[in-house]
Amino acid sequence: MKHVLPFIFLIYVSTINAGGVYQEPDAFIAEVFNDNVPKPGVIWLDKDIKAQLKDILGHNYKGLRVRYWQQDDRTAWILDEIGKDKPITTGIVINQGRIERVRILVFRESRGWEVRHSFFTEQFDDATLKQNRELDRGIDNISGATLSVRAVTRLARVALLLDQQLNKPRAG
Amino acid sequence: MTGRKPKKFTAFLWHRRIGLLAIILVIILSITGIMLNHTESLKLDEKYVDSSLLLSWYGLQPSGEAVSYDVGDHVITVLDNLIFFNSYPVGKSEQTFHGAVKTEQLIALAFDTEIVLLTSDGELVERMPTGHSFSDIQRIGIKYQRPVIETSGPLYYVADEHILDWDAVTAENITWAKKITLGETKLKVLLESFRGRGLTQERVVLDLHSGRIFGEYGVYVMDAAAIALLWLSCSGLWVWWSRRRKLRKKRHFQKHHRKQH
Known part of the structure; x- marks a missing residue:
C-alpha cells in the first residue's frame, strides 16, 4: 500500500493542473500560415448572424465583430466559449468550408482539459455544417469533460458558420 | 466512604446545561423569527443595509x-x-x-x-x-x-x-x-x-435565522440550536412531571403516614 500511495498522488497531481496555455494564439496563427501571416480581417455581426450564433451557442455572442485571418480559401479563427465557468480559447482552421484543424490553445477550467488531445480534436477534421447548422457528424463525448466537449463543438459550428458568411458574397 | 450514592446526571442537569449553551442561539432564533413574521409591517424588504461591514461580508463592498x-x-x-x-x-x-x-x-x-x-x-x-x-x-x-x-x-x-x-x-x-x-x-x-439592488434587511434577518450568515456550517449550528430547543421542551416536561410525581408522593406520605404518629 505504501508503494501505491505516492503513485496515486503523482497521478492526482499530474491531472489537477493539466490546464493552461498550450499555445499562444498568435503562435497558432503563425504556424497555420507558415509564418507568412496575412493581415487580419473582421466580420461584423448583423442581427441575422447574431441570431444564428445565439442558436448555436445558446446565448448571445458578446461582441459586435469577430477577427479572422484568411489566405486563399483558408480562414483561421480564434474563438472563446465557456465550458463550465471559464472560457476555452480554441483555434480553428477552415479550408473550403471544411474544418482543417481544431486546437485548444488556452484551457482555464479545472476539469475537462482532455479535449486538448488529438484523439478528440481529430474528430472535427473535414467536418462541415449542415443546413440546420449542426455538424455533419457526431462528436464522441469524453467522460468527465462533457461541458468542454460541448463548448468546443459549438465553437467548431460557429467557425464554420462565420466562414460561410464570409464566403457568401463570393458564392453569390 | 460516606455511603451516599454517586450523583446521577439527571434530566434537570442536562436541561440546565443545554439551556445555557443554546441561550444566545435561541435568542437569535426567537427574535429573528418574530421579525420575519412581521416583515411587511416592519418593511424589512424595503430597507437596505448601509453597514460597510455587512456589505463586505456579503461581498457587496468593493x-x-x-x-x-x-x-x-x-x-x-x-x-x-x-x-x-x-x-x-x-x-x-x-x-x-x-x-x-x-x-x-x-x-x-x-x-x-x-x-x-x-x-x-x-x-x-x-x-x-x-x-x-x-x-x-x-x-x-x-x-x-x-x-x-x-x-x-x-x-x-x-x-x-x-x-x-x-x-x-x-x-x-x-x-x-x-x-x-x-x-x-x-x-x-x-x-x-x-x-446591484443592494442588500435588504430582510435578507440579513433571514440569513441570521437560518444561520447562513455564518457561512457553510452556520446552518448546522442553527440546526443544533433547534434540536436543543426540542431537547429543552422534552427535558422541561420530564423535570416538571418528575417533580410533580415526587410532590404527590410527599403529600401522600404526609397525609396517610405522618398523621398516624
Whole structure:
C-alpha cells in the first residue's frame, strides 16, 4: 500500500493542473500560415448572424465583430466559449468550408482539459455544417469533460458558420 | 466512604446545561423569527443595509479602488475587475487596467495583455488579446486619433485605422490617457451599480435565522440550536412531571403516614 500511495498522488497531481496555455494564439496563427501571416480581417455581426450564433451557442455572442485571418480559401479563427465557468480559447482552421484543424490553445477550467488531445480534436477534421447548422457528424463525448466537449463543438459550428458568411458574397 | 450514592446526571442537569449553551442561539432564533413574521409591517424588504461591514461580508463592498479615465463624454471605470461605462457594467477583466482613450470611432481600454473595444454607446465590440509578440501593456494614449500602446519593451505601437493590427511608432505627439478621480455623486452612483439592488434587511434577518450568515456550517449550528430547543421542551416536561410525581408522593406520605404518629 505504501508503494501505491505516492503513485496515486503523482497521478492526482499530474491531472489537477493539466490546464493552461498550450499555445499562444498568435503562435497558432503563425504556424497555420507558415509564418507568412496575412493581415487580419473582421466580420461584423448583423442581427441575422447574431441570431444564428445565439442558436448555436445558446446565448448571445458578446461582441459586435469577430477577427479572422484568411489566405486563399483558408480562414483561421480564434474563438472563446465557456465550458463550465471559464472560457476555452480554441483555434480553428477552415479550408473550403471544411474544418482543417481544431486546437485548444488556452484551457482555464479545472476539469475537462482532455479535449486538448488529438484523439478528440481529430474528430472535427473535414467536418462541415449542415443546413440546420449542426455538424455533419457526431462528436464522441469524453467522460468527465462533457461541458468542454460541448463548448468546443459549438465553437467548431460557429467557425464554420462565420466562414460561410464570409464566403457568401463570393458564392453569390 | 460516606455511603451516599454517586450523583446521577439527571434530566434537570442536562436541561440546565443545554439551556445555557443554546441561550444566545435561541435568542437569535426567537427574535429573528418574530421579525420575519412581521416583515411587511416592519418593511424589512424595503430597507437596505448601509453597514460597510455587512456589505463586505456579503461581498457587496468593493475591496479595491475605482480606477477611472475620461473618454470625452463618458467615463470608463474599473472597480474590482468589473468594467463600467459611466455607471453601467459592460464586462469583466482580471487584469490590471492601464487606461482608456477615445479613438475616431471606438473607445479602447488597455489591460495587461488585452485591448477591449467599446462603441461610443458602451457596447462591446471586441476583446483583443495582444499575444506574446507585444504584451505587458503599461499605458495607452492617442496619436492621429488612433490608440497607441506603451509596453515594458522599448517600442511603442499604434493601431491601424480599424484597430485590427499594430505597428511600431515613435513616441512623439502621443497624448496619454489621464486618470481622473470621480466626484462624490458619480462614485455613489457607481457603487450603487456595483452592488446591484443592494442588500435588504430582510435578507440579513433571514440569513441570521437560518444561520447562513455564518457561512457553510452556520446552518448546522442553527440546526443544533433547534434540536436543543426540542431537547429543552422534552427535558422541561420530564423535570416538571418528575417533580410533580415526587410532590404527590410527599403529600401522600404526609397525609396517610405522618398523621398516624
